[in-house]
Amino acid sequence: MANTATVDELGHAPEVRGKNYLNQTAGVWSWLTTVDHKRIGIMYLVSVLVGFGLGGIFALLVRLELLTAKKTIMDATQYNQAFTLHGAAMVFLFIIPSIPASLGNFFLPLMIGAKDVAFPKLNLLSLYLFWIGAIFMLAAIVTGGVDTGWTFYVPYASGVSTTSVISATFGVFVMGFSSILTGLNFIVTLHKLRAPGMSWYRMPLFLWSLYATSIIQVLATPVLGITLLLLIFERAFHIGIFDPTLGGDPVLFQHFFWFYSHPAVYIMILPGMGVATEILSTHSKRRVFGYKAIAFSSVAIALVSFLVWGHHMFVSGQSELSSAIFSFLTFFVAIPSGVKMFNWLGTLWGGSIRFTVPMLYGIAFLFLFAIGGLTGLFLGTLSVDLHLHDTYFVVAHFHYVMMGSTAIAFFGGLHHWWPKMTGKMYDEKLARVGFALTFIGFNWTFFTQFILGTRGMPRRYYNYLDQFQPLHAFSTYGSWVLGTGFLITFICLARSLKTGAPAPANPWDSTTLEWQTASPPITENFEKAPIVTLDAYERPAEETA
């Protein structure tokens, strides 16, 4: 269990120790002014879960509308708003900040044996920026909604739409700075605050994935910032850059947008991959197979992700040569992803696999990411994408990677680290029920959409041909199962806060550093600054013997 010199003094149950980061100080104000990365992480966690709930409600509404081929509960304009708000809330309020800002904030310093991130006040500032951006986005909902799709394509978003595009995009703009500052903070923290003995190759792989994510956050997000700023000016003052009637170029917007948003899909997935690595290794009691391969494939994915944005524009009038090059480079991304996949399987191979709740999520991740990633290759193939572009196949693809992989990894991580964060255990049985319904409901809802897509059902339509109705209805029933699954998971976690048994310091018998301090940790993280003598997944000699 031990890989630091200080463990034994720290493995007490919380009631023995008394103070921890949760009860150190009390009151709302002490939370709003805290610079403790753990509290900031918790506030992010609550915020992104609210964002997830909001996006989830819109999702259920969208699915409900699609139950029948004609109007079910809303008209066409309301439908456009519902899917836009679903997408925008899920992408910007949930999935981009989800793992890095909540679990990352909480665990990055703990895992390297630091007391905090490098710039604690900046960390708090990025939380506030996130909230301010979110308020602008919510303001858009009450002041006319948004109906442009989460991609805000021009000229519709810059001229035609009569909804609150400016408020929503300004919100995203502000949230972008929050994301940049978090990334910057993480990079500096990893460079400067690793505990003595914690070399780069001793870091848990979750941190390598956060490092790669941070690089993308820092390098790609400013481009989104300037793009949205131009869009706002275009809409407010008709500056003409994206407006074809004034000589501007709407396709330039798509280039700018995807130059951010393709790397952004790796902001979403890389942390999920990192969480999965921790879970798979801990709950099979195996050292990660191919440590360096996983570490470097994260960085490789981050770098290559900047070169493939054109695969979203195969039918936007891009030249055939550029399309062919983008298609080729898209296949290239699959290599580091494949490397990870085989290393995860190699980690499980011969391990003593325990089907704990986090492990169930971890295995589901492997399964769903395989489907999501492989269907990405279908879409990266030029001739196939000409047919599948803007169909439900794309919708299914990105739900398998965003929801099936990232969100599943996020919930797996939440269950994995819940005892550490809250000091409470949860009801395993109930959590399993929640997981099972989520997993079944997810595949039920979205695998159906692959079939819909290959049969030609276009995305973002509110009425559709009768022949698609049975499959659409089937997918909608799945969404109810999925929704129930999440509801149960939330109930399970909420109940654990009240009635959960106290968590031991290291309930999963993990080797990484965050488990070597009490659950929940004290404000300073460790009672004595840790000195690291072993690799992240290495067990001390007497245990392995």
Next chain:
Amino acid sequence: MSAKAEALGGAGESKLSPQFHVAHHFDKADTQFDAGRMGVWLFLVTEILLFGGLFCAFAIFRSKYFPSFVEAHHHLDRVMGGINTIVLITSSFTMALAVRSAQKNETKKTTLLLAITLACAAGFLVVKYFEYSHKIHDGLLPGGNFTAADFASGHPGIFFAIYFMMTGIHGVHVVIGMGLILWILLRNQKNEFSSRYYAPVENVGLYWHLVDLVWIFLFPLLYLVG
């Protein structure tokens, strides 16, 4: 930083100003300075990417509407732009000197140099104000607002869209820079900096050099080659 600071200051932590303390999560002051500096450099990278989008748009539209760009750029005032270039380069120079004098414990000189930098920045904005009001008066405005009549080529509005976006965002950076310079100027007057602790001066300096650098690209691209 450590070796250099040690050499300059001669003494160790004792030379740190009384207001300064090492934040609890850093092992020593030097780590904290290094982290701060690294953070600022990363921030500057994001700034370059932010402007990068605009430079990219400039390149694309320039090749698309070459005659318009050439025609439109004759309407920019090279003299005013030139003066502003000199003003900004001077301010960068005084800023660099201010960092150096802060390192050498010359507090009074630092204040003076920062004040000159601040004055240059203000001068830059004054010139910019005259330029902008000229353009507005002549109807040389972005896209749909463009009203100037006697143009032979098709899309000068795009040129002015890029001109106003780039110089506007740059101008905002100048204003923020002035705030930052004022902040370190006041702290300097309170004697907070010394040869052992001058990180804020240095970091604001780095930011200011970037603001200058962006202009050094903007000026020839917009005013000289069009």
